[in-house]
Every structure is written in C-alpha cells, then in structure tokens.
Amino acid sequence: MTDDPARFPFPPAGDVRPPDAYHDVLHARAPHPVQLSSGQPALLVTRHEDVTAVLGDDRFSRAGYTELARPLFARKTESVLLATADAPDHTRRRRAILPAFTARQVRLLRPRLEALAEELLDDLTAGATGGETDLVGGFTVPFPMRVICEVLGVPFEDSAMLRAEVDILMSTSGHTREEVAAAQARTDEYFTALVAGKRRAAEAGTPADDLLTRLALRPDDDPDQRLSDREVVSLGSGMLMAGYETTGNSFGMCVLLLLRHPDLVKRLRAEPARIPAAVEEMLRFSSLNNTGGAPHLVTEDTVLGGCPVAAGRIVVPLTDTANRDPAVFTDPDAFDPDRADVGSHLAFGYGRHLCLGAELARAELQIGVGALLRRFEVLELAVAEDELDWRRTMFINGVWQLPVRWTAAGAAAVPAAEGRRG
Ligand code: HEM
Secondary structure, rough: OOOOOOEEEOOOOOOOOHHHHHHHHOOOOEEEEEOOOOOOOEEEEEOOHHHHHHHOOOEEEEHHHHOOOOOOOOOOOHHOOOOOOOHHHHHHHHHHHHHHHOOHHHHHHHHHHHHHHHHHHHHHHHHOOOEEEEHHHHHHOOHHHHHHHHOOOOOOHHHHHHHHHHHHOOOOOOOOHHHHHHHHHHHHHHHHHHHHHHHHHHHHHOOOOOOOHHHHHOOOOHHHOOHHHHHHHHHHHHHHHHHHHHHHHHHHHHHHHHOOOOHHHHHHHHOHHHHHHHHHHHHOOOOOOOOOOEEEEEOOOOOEOOOOEEEEEEEEHHHHHOOOOOOOOOOOOOOOOOOOOHHHHOOOOOHHHHHOOHHHHHHHHEEEEEEEHHEEEEEEEEEOOOOOOEEEEEEEEEEEEOOOEEEOHHHHOOOHOOOOOO
C-alpha cells in the first residue's frame, strides 16, 4: 500500500457515473489512502464486502468521527442528526420516524403518489400536445417535494423558499461558511415556528395528521425514547432535505438514462411491470453522493480488504465503488436493466443507517417513470447532452435542469388545436 496524497472527495464526473478515479481505487483492491478536505488522512473502503463490513459494524463510529473533525461540507452536524450519530441516540431518533416510512405505509400512500404525479404532469403540459420544458423544474423535483411536504406537514407554498435554503445547505463549495450558517439559522427558525404551530393546533383540539405533529406530540413518559424540541426541529428539516433532494436528483438521472436508451423506453412502455427492476439498475448505476460517503472512526484494530487497519484511523466506505464491484456485479460498468444481480446494490446504503425512505423513494421513482412513459409518446433532450449543467458544487449529484422536447401520447391522432392530455 503506497502513500497517496490524493485529495478526497474527488471532483465529480459531471455525469450519472461516479468520478473515473473510483474505478482505479476499486481495482487497487485495498483500502486507499487519501486526504479529506478537513485535512485528515483517511482510507477509502471500496469493495462491496468491505463497504458492508464497515456499514454493518458498530466498531466503525460516525459519532467518533464527528467529534474529532469537521464534516465534509459546511453544515452544522446537528442538522444531520441521523447520519452522524451512533446508537443509542441514532436508534432512538430512527425509531421515532420509522413508522411513517414502512413498506405498508408506502403502499397506502401509492394512490396519492399516482394522483400527484398526474396532477404535476397536467400542470406541465397544460393541455398542449407538445412543447419544450425543464423536467427538473416541472416534475422530477416538485414531485418528491410535494410528497415529503405532505408526509411531514410542511405547507407546499413554502417549498420554493425552502428549496433556496437547501441549495445553500447542501452545497459543498458554492457558498461561504457564513452563508451556510445563515441558511441554517433561517431553516431552524422556520421549522421551530412550524412545530410550535402544530403543537398549538393540537392544543386547540385540531391536530394535523402529519409526521411533524406526531413527533411534536410524542408521549415522553419513557425518558429513554424522548425527543428534545431541538431534535424534532432538526429531524424535520433533515427529512425534508433527505426526502426531496436525493429523490429529485436521482429521478432526474433516471430520466436521463431513459433518454439515452430509447429501446428501454419502448420495452417499459410495452411491459410496465419491468419498471421496478429498471429503476433498481438506474439506482445502482448512478452516483448520487458527490462527497463519497460518511467518514467513520475505527474504534478497534481490524482488517479490511486483507489489510490491517488500526484503531484511530478514519475510513470512508464508498457505496458507488461497491455498486461496481465485479465480485458482485457481472460487467459492472454496463447499464443493464435486465441484470439478475441488481438486488445487491447499495444505493440506499446498508446496515443501521440504511435509507429510511428507501421504500418511499422506490415508489416515487417507479410511479414517476411510469407516469412519464404513459404521458409522453416522444420525450427527448432539447439540448446537446454536453450542455447539461451538472451539480458539481453540491453534496447530491444530478442536473440543475433537464430541458426536454415532448409530444403527448396519442397527440398524433388528435388535431393539434384541440389540445389533448395524454
Ligand atoms: C432515490 C432516493 C434516495 C436515495 C438514493 C437515498 C439514499 C440514502 C443513503 C445511501 C442513505 C444512507 C446514508 C448513510 O449511510 O449515511 C440514506 C439515509 C437516509 N435517507 Fe435516503 N435516499 C433516498 C430517498 C430518501 C427519502 C425519500 C427519504 C424520506 C424522508 C429519505 C430519508 C433518509 C433518512 C432519514 C436517512 C438517514 C438514515 C439513518 O441515518 O439512519 N431518503 N439515504
């Protein structure tokens, strides 16, 4: 193992793929030394087997890392209360939120998700039979934003303002620390007032049926399970970000992959039952986290990838390299919606921090893709692909806009003047 001064995170690829350097560090097949932007030395953990070992073992501590270093981006660590915590705090917080995101709960939500997707596409097409539009601004981001606002109980009319704040909070290098701190303060103030309003409504006998109300009114007779006011506020803003920023950008990349594969579009239109498997491959194939993964402090001497790793070292497990590990995935760099091994992907993480919203995200992506395929007969990029503006200065990868040209399904059979919805 040679010493390598490479700075990490690596520059984003400006594509759905992870940075090219990930290929090299994966095929080096051993934890790879880098220097984090915080200045500390760390080891990148790249193989599927080692990444799941780190994410599945309490001896790799997130809180330990958080205590000794500043995070990879400028937000306060309190704003990512789940991602940076270990048991028992992490378990207590996760347990409070989990009931809202179970597979059963998501099944119950599905009809509402279908209706929301159709409503947004109605607004986007506005009765026309064809045109050009930005799908990120009109569909891929507003769809998960509407959903998470409804689940949490955040008024959707506040979402444009909140999106502007999240664009600052989730930037890696586009804003100064002062700007990030100010956005954090404004967001905290907003959620503090929102939660207080929910408590007042409940006291007045008119509690809303939403997650923030349930968290705010949570019985606190068991002190071990209690959430502080500060935790409720932080979990509220954290879940808003986790709920739309990830899914919205992932959805944009899924659509881009569809646009690159017209053959796949045809097949999915003919056989919509294949959409869920195709979405899983889109998740495996695309790289969502521009900063790689959560750093962990090693608390006991261990072995990773056949190399001894001493207590006190920092390791960063990379799910994006694990998703391209040839030991698990056949021809891993190929986009193959029929692959049999897709179920092992780690796009939603692994272990105790496994994405809490994974079932909801899957439902949104499946429903969103299905709605687009039904609605549009023609859907193609309206600009050259190399003109797309990638989110290089952001924590979450994706495109800022996705300009497309579309023709509504069935439009050819209908005189243009009548304007028909697909
Ligand atoms: C395509 C969409 C999504 C992807 C790819 C995704 C991916 C991830 C990943 C990889 C993690 C683990 C990160 C880590 O190890 O620190 C995570 C955690 C999390 N996700 Fe998602 N996510 C998505 C959508 C959502 C949605 C819709 C929600 C809804 C609120 C959500 C809520 C969370 C929460 C709360 C955590 C923290 C879990 C914990 O630390 O215990 N995510 N997500």
